[in-house]
């Protein structure tokens with residue numbers, strides 16, 4: 001479990017993280033969302049003990065990262081995939097990391113196999129593509145077979161094939177019950193992968209909620225109804241507590257769920273041609289949730305870009 | 306891909322999990338990181354070759370142009386001419402051993418694997434120092450034998466390592482060889498930059514050589530003698546060469562050690578405390 005307690009981080013004049021608190025729940029994928037410059041990478045560096053918070057504390061399984069004797073067995077991280085010596089081979093690169101973490105050398109070939117780099121284990125990293133570097137970074141994070149994994153924008157800059165591979169691999173890791181903190185500046189990244197999201201903007205917490213709760217509670221959830229008898233149906237639905245708007249030949253019903261609408265229609269012998277519940281997109285749901293939050297507007301504009 | 310494949314064999318995981326990362330792990334990791342790089346092999350090899358080649362060229366040049374020898378001609382000092390060039394290349398090695406980690410970003414991997422920063426610094430320092438010591442001694446001893454062989458071939462006076470004055474200089478220079486490269490290592494940590502580290506370390510090294518002859522004797526005695534290179538030179542060659550900038554050998558040792566301790570100490574503190 002990762003806990004960030006009232007953490008502030010300044011780099012000179014820049015306030016990178018501003019009184020941020022959250023806990024990453026075990027066993028699920030938590031999305032860490034925010035526009036570029038929101039403080040995601042800085043927060044992750046503090047989790048790993050690389051940067052010191054200006055104030056506040058960050059703990060991994062109850063301890064400061066720097067006090068953990070063999071941290072690679074508890075938490076694995078991929079921050080900057082390109083951090084490597086181009087002159088090393090993939091095996092040499094993972095070899096020195098494993099040695100530093102007190103991990104048996106045999107594990108290196110195991111993780112190379114896992115990420116599909118076994119064939120290029122003896123090749124110099126200088127010739128690797130970004131996608132191969134990302135796989136190598138994931139392999140390094142998995143060396144200690146840790147329960148918790150953190151990935152900083154792992155799909156950034158990848159081609160669709162690389163993105164698909166990373167997504168599948170993450171889902172695979174998640175299905176093993178690992179705790180995953182996954183950052184992104186794109187909301188759309190989270191819809192498929194995350195169970196929970198922590199949204200930050202300008203270093204501050206904007207939202208910390210489960211994906212399901214966000215989309216279920218959204219006011220933009222509605223039911224689309226098409227009926228040849230809509231004129232008769234509308235007052236009945238309104239009496240049942242719904243709000244109804246007409247939209248090119250269809251009724252947009254909010255306030256009651258589809259089964260209730262079907263029941264009303266059937267009870268009055270009204271024919272229905274369409275009865276389809278529509279969930280708000282994660283993006284739209286968040287827009288509501290954080291309406292008026294200045295920082296959050298940044299999230300949206302950057303995810304649209 | 307099946308999900309079961311991602312976890313390692315649980316036996317490996319449990320056995321490894323009980324093992325705390327120790328100093329030897331860090332040292333072994335640093336060794337396998339540094340020694341496998343072609344750049345390491347090239348710089349250390351180049352430092353060695355350049356030292357010996359410079360000495361050889363100097364001895365050949367002397368042998369073919371000089372006919373009579375002044376009584377203060379020293380075959381030992383002559384054969385050590387290459388040290389000046391070797392130390393430049395070795396300093397580049399010392400700086401890059403650490404600045405490369407900042408340039409490539411691997412320092413973050415290093416410190417994520419072993420967050421005990423004090424130990425990481427000491428392991429790096431000990432490893433780089435040992436590699437430089439071996440390279441330094443190999444260079445000065447090879448320079449000495451190559452120099453004596455060439456001087457002998459031209460019928461010039463030669464020396465033997467059995468002579469304590471010769472041994473003090475040859476072994477002393479070899480042991481002293483890591484001094485500036487390790488200061489370079491420390492500047493590499495402080496500046497996190499190859500150019501900054503090399504410039505500062507070599508600047509400190511060459512300062513007295515550049516200005517030494519231009520200033521008054523009292524300035525040489527009172528100011529330049531307090532620079533680290535003169536402190537070092539006093540110990541290794543003060544008994545053969547004399548200069549107003551060379552203090553007493555004991556003072557020289559204290560001067561050199563103080564510089565070294567202050568710069569390396571500052572690098573240690575920076576490494577432990579600063580954001581990576």
Ligand SMILES: Nc1ncnc2c1ncn2[C@@H]1O[C@H](COP(=O)(O)OP(=O)(O)O)[C@@H](O)[C@H]1O
Pocket residue numbers: 011014015016034035036037038039040041042043
């Ligand atoms: N080492 C640093 N020195 C100075 N400023 C930094 C440093 N690292 C990050 N910042 C600043 O802190 C803010 C947050 O950056 P970052 O954590 O990288 O955001 P994100 O990962 O969400 O894009 C940015 O304004 C960035 O410029």
Ligand SMILES: [Mg+2]
Pocket residue numbers: 037040041042152153
């Ligand atoms: Mg970032």
